Amino acid sequence: MTIQHTTGLTGPSPTTTVSVKPLALKAPHRGADLHVRVTAPTTGTGLPVVLFAHGFGSHLDAYAPLVDHWASGGFVVIQATHLDSKRFALPADDPRRPRMWHYRVQDMRRVLDELATLEGAVPGLPGRMDHSRVVAAGHSFGGQTAGLLVGLRVTDPETGTAEDLSDTRVMASIQLATAGRGGDELTPFAREHLPWLRDQDFSHITAPGLVVAGDKDDLPLTTRGPAWTTDPYTLSRGRKSLLTVHGGEHFLGGISGYESTETTDEDPARVALVQQVTLAYLRHVTGIDDTDWNNARTVLAGSHPLGHLATK
Template identity: 45%
Template sequence: MRYTRDPVPASPVLSIAPVTLPTQDRAVDLQLRISAPVSGTDLPIVLLSHGHGPSNFLSSLYGYGPLRNFLAARGFAVLQPTHLDSAMLGLRDADDPEAPLYWRTRATDMSFVLDHLDSAEEALPSLRGRLDRTRIAVVGHSMGGYTASLLLGARSIDPADGSPIDLAEPRLTAGVLMSAPGHGGDSLSEYAKEHYPVLSGTDFSFMNRPALVIGGAEDLSTHLNVRGPDWYTDAYALSPGRKALLQLHGAGHALGGVSGYDAAEATDENPELADAALWLTWAFLRTELGLDEHAWDFAGKAFTTAPTPLGRLEAR
């Protein structure tokens, strides 16, 4: 089934990019896209973190149109930075101990954006005074999902010096992790251990804030892990607190195409699966941010009672 019955009809969206926030001690100034519905007040905020994919522009403020537009058209202000690992910046091979993933800077980018919400409002004057700064969530895909997990409390070990990594952002209420890397250790492939050592120490036992974890039932990603699709459900299985899990049948790493319209990266492109991921993301955030206590139950019932199940959904 397609989620074509909108409990909240889509609204026109205003979007501006690039918005440049001058930064110190960062290779380049932080650029972001700001998207929001043209009308409405007290808009909840979503920080959207892109993945580390091979495309030049999907992994930047120019990508993730399906996800960004869906949320913005239904009442969220979406703030979408370009992280230093974006291929468009050409910094993946830089002589930087954080390269190529820039895992720490990714998380601090998001906190920096929250520190400069006034600048975001100035860049899009029609947004001024319309943000609800008490309702903030994070959504991330792939490496963006890893970023979201760190901001929600997950921890790791700095491969450079062995120090603990704790980048939790207290201003966040909830989050959605899409195709997010799972547990480290023996779950990682030899390639990942060598090239992405920060993933080796991933620990979800401190990620106690509400989160929806979404994975593709066909997401093998053998270059990263040796366990298969269930690796992408670890953030649900291994973390405390209120959590939900959506695993989509037939979906690969792109979850049907959440990162871009007709994107070559989405080898599993399927608008029906992408719709499900988007609707359930929207509904989860609506409920967890205190905007609609029934949104999650409504969307979950529609998903689980469909004539042809698109996946499995569970919560605790």
């Protein structure tokens, strides 16, 4: 059954979900176990996987508006708490800090290595996951993490090299409010405190991807303004789509959590737009059904009060 939303977009009828946390994976290289949360539909088989990376300082309990929506739409969503989380509160002189971005990719690879273990830890889930259909998604810093898994090259500020950290187990990506290229477009603050943004090369990304950007996302990290967060779309190759959220700031209306205090542009309609377009894209890119995605492309191709969807 398909339901029609007030945005003019269509989507599947939601199903009930189950969420299990924390599931601890041994990860001695990072100095702490990797804590993981799995949220899944209670029905269905051959369920694709969304590997979600949180924004800087966040954790596995965040982003419920997206996680709940995707899971209720037929996806197993896996979240981890990365070392930059406030829950770790690493001291400023912790030697792991300069390589936060790299540890994140290792965390995601660890999750991919242990998909069978995680599946077995969720009651009723064993035998229902499709390990061959994995999409990496992330918000802000997490968007870079998702990008690295599909070919983004980041010059390591310590070694000066740009290693290929892509993983063939990831078929596509969703990057939400994510950093653009570095260089002279970075502010002094970003160059000093976020050195992993100094040199990002999107040209090696060929996997399908959806980029979501707010046209009011004026971050203090760049001199270019909101257009900076569209770079993952404009500078990468392959089949790409860009959802521009009208009036959207960094949290795109409130995707980081229900009633989250960090949201500066709280708007349930914006959140609904992001929920529906991202779910439609997930269903499209994993081969479930193109109907909702084709409808979104039609509805958002012209003048729409909430956003615009472009493809290349």
